[in-house]
Every structure is written in C-alpha cells, then in structure tokens.
Ligand SMILES: [Zn+2]
C-alpha cells in the first residue's frame with residue numbers, strides 16, 4: 001500500500017523539527033568522505049520532493065555549503081546531521097535516524113562504497129585491520145576543528161542507541177581514546193552538547209560534524225568518521241541494538257548487545 005502519511009522528525013535537542021509526507025524513497029547509505037565526516041561513521045538518507053517536506057521548527061537549523069551544488073542541514077545546538085539538499089533538484093535528502101516515527105522505508109543500497117572507512121565494510125564483515133596508528137589526526141568537514149589523539153584506534157564499536165541515531169542520522173561508530181592525549185590544532189567552532197543522560201558530545205557548529213563523546217562517567221571516545229586517513233582500527237561490536245532502527249539489518253556477524 002502506498003504510504004501517504006505525514007511523518008514527523010526532529011533533532012535530538014528539539015530545536016529543529018520537520019515533517020515529510022510519503023511516499024519516501026528507500027534509504028541509501030553514503031560512504032563518501034563528506035558524509036563520513038558529518039555523521040561520524042557513514043551517513044544514510046531517504047529523499048522526498050520539496051513540496052512534501054516542511055520545516056516546522058528552525059530555531060537550531062544551520063546550513064553548511066559542502067560543495068558547489070549542495071548544502072547540508074544540521075542542528076547547531078545538538079549537532080544532529082539532518083539534511084542534504086542538492087541545488088535545483090526540487091528534493092531534499094533526510095537522515096532516517098531523524099524521524100520520530102518509523103516510516104516504511106528500508107535501506108536498499110550503498111553509494112560511494114570505494115570511499116568507505118578502513119574499519120568497516122559497507123556490507124558484510126569488516127576487512128582485516130591495517131597497521132595500527134600511533135597517533136590519529138582528526139578534523140571536521142569544514143576544517144574549523146582539528147585535533148590529534150594517541151592511537152591505536154583498536155576496536156571500533158557501533159552504537160544504535162536512540163541518541164546516536166538522532167545525532168548521526170543513522171548510527172554511530174567510535175573508538176576509545178585517552179582524553180589526556182587530545183591536542184587541538186584548531187577549535188574555532190567546537191561546541192559541546194550535554195545530552196539528557198549527562199554525557200557530552202563534541203561537534204562543529206560550522207559544519208555539524210560529530211567529533212567525540214565523553215560519557216557521564218568520563219570515558220572518552222572519538223567518532224571514527226572524523227579520522228583523516230586510515231584508522232588502523234576495526235569494527236568489533238554493536239551495542240544498544242535493542243534501540244536500532246527497523247529500516248536496516250546488521251549483516252557483519254559481529255557480536256551484538
Ligand atoms: Zn538539536
């Protein structure tokens with residue numbers, strides 16, 4: 001049956017809200033470098049004609065021009081990666097993780113798979129890890145935030161909790177790092193968002209890129225997508241899968257909890 005429902009969506013903090021009326025295109029995972037930087041892992045999106053899309057709250061909405069032909073929409077208060085809008089196409093791409101309900105779309109394919117990170121495969125088990133990196137250079141998409149942290153990246157964990165789904169737009173992937181080794185080269189537009197659970201998330205207010213996460217108890221992790229070049233790490237586990245979105249399957253045979 002054709003979906004003609006109006007689906008509500010929002011960022012994590014609620015400063016951006018929208019509706020999109022079906023039918024919504026199936027979801028595609030995008031592994032290009034820009035989507036990996038903004039989401040912190042890889043981005044995914046459905047798409048809808050502009051006449052069936054409406055911004056209902058724009059308090060936190062910011063747009064970053066990520067290329068000559070497209071802009072990216074994100075929340076400058078919580079850093080959620082929300083939209084990608086190509087100029088002159090009359091449509092907008094929307095992160096599936098931003099929806100407050102569960103539209104009847106499914107993840108049906110992947111694009112720019114040749115640009116995927118070294119720590120995962122777009123489909124199936126992750127490749128063998130590359131050489132461990134002693135130091136990891138990281139940056140946001142616009143370059144206003146750049147830092148290094150001691151490696152190795154080691155195990156990368158994917159998190160499917162509702163907060164990670166809202167913020168990344170799909171789900172997150174990060175590795176533990178020693179915050180005492182963190183050195184900023186640039187932090188012009190670094191913002192810290194305090195989550196309802198007392199954790200802190202670092203992101204860039206210039207481009208919306210997800211950068212790092214500090215748990216309420218202090219454990220520190222870096223979003224795998226912000227690493228410049230190879231991480232030398234490997235996806236090893238999926239956590240909070242009870243809150244995972246219904247539109248995708250986990251097919252890499254890694255442990256799930
Ligand atoms: Zn927000």
Ligand SMILES: [Zn+2]
Nearest residue numbers: 140142204207
């Ligand atoms: Zn930035």
Ligand SMILES: [Zn+2]
Nearest residue numbers: 159160161164
């Ligand atoms: Zn999470």
